Amino acid sequence: MDPTPDDGVEVSRMVLAHLAKHDFPTRSPLYAAIARELLDDDEVLALATGVAWHELPPMLLLAAVRHLLIAAPTEPLAAFHADLTENPRPPEEAYPLFREFALRHGDEITALVRSRAIQTNEVLRCACYMPAVALVPGALGTAEIGLVDVGSSAGLGMLLDHYAYDYGAAGSAGPAGAPVRLRCEVRGEVPPPLAAAPPRIAHRVGLDRAPVDVRDPDATRWLRASVWPGQGSRVGLLLGALEAARADPPRIVAGDAVRDLPALLDEVPPELGVCVTTSVVLTYLGSERAAFAAALEEAGRRRPMAWVAYDTTHGIDRIEDAPPWVRALMDSGKVDCALVRLSLLTAAGREDRWLARSGYHGEWIEWMDAPV
Ligand SMILES: C[S@@+](CC[C@H](N)C(=O)[O-])C[C@H]1O[C@@H](n2cnc3c(N)ncnc32)[C@H](O)[C@@H]1O
Structure with a gap:
């Protein structure tokens, strides 16, 4: 530059x-x-x-x-x-x-x-959007899903079914012996619904304008360097998740969130429910954000799909249509959390379910949706 x-x-x-x-x-x-x-x-x-x-x-x-x-x-x-x-x-x-x-x-x-550009990949965020992804097979009526993760970075969030989750008194989820264990504090009255088994992901692909190869020592060193010092377990979790991902790195296509998304959606075999995930990506899309949502809505008119978004209140779209608890949060002037939303995209249109709020790096979750 x-x-x-x-x-x-x-x-x-x-x-x-x-x-x-x-x-x-x-x-x-x-x-x-x-x-x-x-x-x-x-x-x-x-x-x-x-x-x-x-x-x-x-x-x-x-x-x-x-x-x-x-x-x-x-x-x-x-x-x-x-x-x-x-x-x-x-x-x-x-x-x-x-x-x-x-x-x-x-x-x-x-x-x-x-x-270089600042590049991070926060594996703990999976603890906040995993409960939303687990709702997708039921919502789409399919036994297995095809995961399309946009803004994947090193792809650690794409491996969410490989991790063990510890929600304290609210319970645990995921394979108990998993090498990566994610601890997330549960706040509020209603615990997040925890599925007995992780959703079955039969196809997975990521999309990022600057993917990080987990086997490239220089690229992963930069990922670690982008984490601020003194942030507790963030670096340890990152290193553990990178190590686990190296055994079988997820496929990530280098490309643009809007331009290259339709081709990846078309790749998902027809018998699978399409689940698109975006974790702290909308915040970075800027003027492309509306086009991204429109591309997903258009794809949903042709084939039902789910979109799980975990993002900041600045980044997430349609916040003006969110339920009262989101609006109260915005009006409070003390927004210190990210939001988790599940959208169903079908020929009938788009239906948003605002599920939870959580720490920016996935440290805590407060489930706000009605009990499931
Ligand atoms: C803050 S990181 C989040 C990474 C990961 N999803 C997570 O939650 O840890 C945002 C990611 O979005 C990617 N990104 C930003 N704008 C993009 C675009 N227009 N198309 C594709 N990827 C984009 C960046 O390269 C980066 O990897």
């Missing part, structure tokens, strides 16, 4: 100031401490110029540093990252080492910043 006049140090500072105010303090004490001093350090901020603001240049800078550190865990700066050391050092002491490391690796960091 060619630098333009408006993607310089000031843009990085503006984006960083937003993150430092709204996101880092509660989510990453290390990034909060680094950001406090980085905001006034033009020389280091200059390493993150040349990319547009919506690519989040300071996030790319922080991820680039982590990407290099993961490959060099004996660097003194690694001692501040909880996933790279047993006893992380206090975040307040990190900045001088961060600055020295960043300037020493300036060329490599700028090259990474300008060639």
